[in-house]
Amino acid sequence: MRGLGLLAGAALVATTGLAGAQEVRGLRAGDFMVGFGAVGVLPTNGGSVGVIGGRPEATNSASPLLDFTYFMTPNFSANLIAATTRHDIRVRNSALGDVSLGHVWALPPTLTVQYHPMPASRFSPYVGLGLNATWFYGHGGSRAGAVNRVRVQPSVGVAPSIGFNYEISPNWVANLDLKWVLMQPDVSVNSGTIRARADINPFVLGATLRYRF
Numbered sequence: 001m002r003g004l005g006l007l008a009g010a011a012l013v014a015t016t017g018l019a020g021a022q023e024v025r026g027l028r029a030g031d032f033m034v035g036f037g038a039v040g041v042l043p044t045n046g047g048s049v050g051v052i053g054g055r056p057e058a059t060n061s062a063s064p065l066l067d068f069t070y071f072m073t074p075n076f077s078a079n080l081i082a083a084t085t086r087h088d089i090r091v092r093n094s095a096l097g098d099v100s101l102g103h104v105w106a107l108p109p110t111l112t113v114q115y116h117p118m119p120a121s122r123f124s125p126y127v128g129l130g131l132n133a134t135w136f137y138g139h140g141g142s143r144a145g146a147v148n149r150v151r152v153q154p155s156v157g158v159a160p161s162i163g164f165n166y167e168i169s170p171n172w173v174a175n176l177d178l179k180w181v182l183m184q185p186d187v188s189v190n191s192g193t194i195r196a197r198a199d200i201n202p203f204v205l206g207a208t209l210r211y212r213f
Helices: 002-021
Strands: 032-042 047-049 055-058 061-071 076-082 085-094 097-107 110-115 123-143 150-152 155-167 172-180 186-189 194-198 203-212
Touching (some): 047 055, 055 194, 061 203, 076 123, 097 150, 110 155, 123 150
Antiparallel strands (some): 032 061, 032 203, 047 194, 055 085, 061 076, 110 123, 150 186, 155 172, 172 203
């Protein structure tokens, strides 16, 4: 997460020498932006576990982020983020104590419609509402001795967001975005001997530097 802060800070510091000397171009219909940066996925955790009880948990994770934004009008845009993160998973405080379930990779593309109330401003905040679909793959890692198979099922949920764009130059834009993703996958352990619902529901914090075509 320190890397996210450094990236956002560097992008905003860079604006002091570039933005002040230029007029604001603003957001326009037809703008297409490609952004590269970093994302942090911070699960809030919760849910329920059958048979042994306890609470499912997934660890925080961070990774590179690629995103795409298209403006239908100066006020409305569509944004798609692409990233994948690895999380250690476990059950806390079960009848068997804390049980490690190894790790899993999450692929959570999220498509968001965003409203920009100040499209002509250099600092342009927005709110958005998106749809997330998450696939889990690459199950593995170190597991508790009695655990021989873990599968986390796909999840679909809504994703409200807030954020802002800051125009550095006519072609370069810094972005900071925060989403809360409704993510509640079913989990199967040992071919369904134990079933759980993991209320992961993460905060997803992204910082990108975008190029506008």
